Amino acid sequence: MTRMVLSAAGYEVATAASGKDALKMVREAPPDLVLLDINMPGMDGWETLRLLRAGEFLGDIPVVMFSVKSEFRDRVHGIQEGAVDYVTKPFEVDGLLARVRRVLDAVDRGGSHLSASSPPRVRP
DSSP states (O other): OOOHHHTTTTTTOOOOHHHHHHHHHHHHHSSSSEEEEEOOOSSHHHHHHHHHHTTTTTSSOOOOOOOOOOOOHHHHOOOHHSSSSSEEEEOHHOOOOOHHHHHHHHHHHHTOOBTTBBEEEEOO
């Protein structure tokens, strides 16, 4: 569903089946934003986030955590670990798109390589 929503909004979306796959994809083609589910097979989203933050040249990629956990402490934990936002599932389509747009706008103001001819790449 997330992929369909973002693709329909004009974003280029690449997906990974696991944290290990996500790290490999990010190293090979750094995206403008990573949407990272906490519950993944093998390496969970928290470990993937820590490794992204520790990686040379990867620490600046904004990460938005995705989870069914909606408790305040989970959201705080995500921010403390280095995520720029935390989205609970199920999500409202307009809310997700607004959050993605907000993060990418902030990245763009910081000198990102985004342009109209190069749609943002988003990885869940």
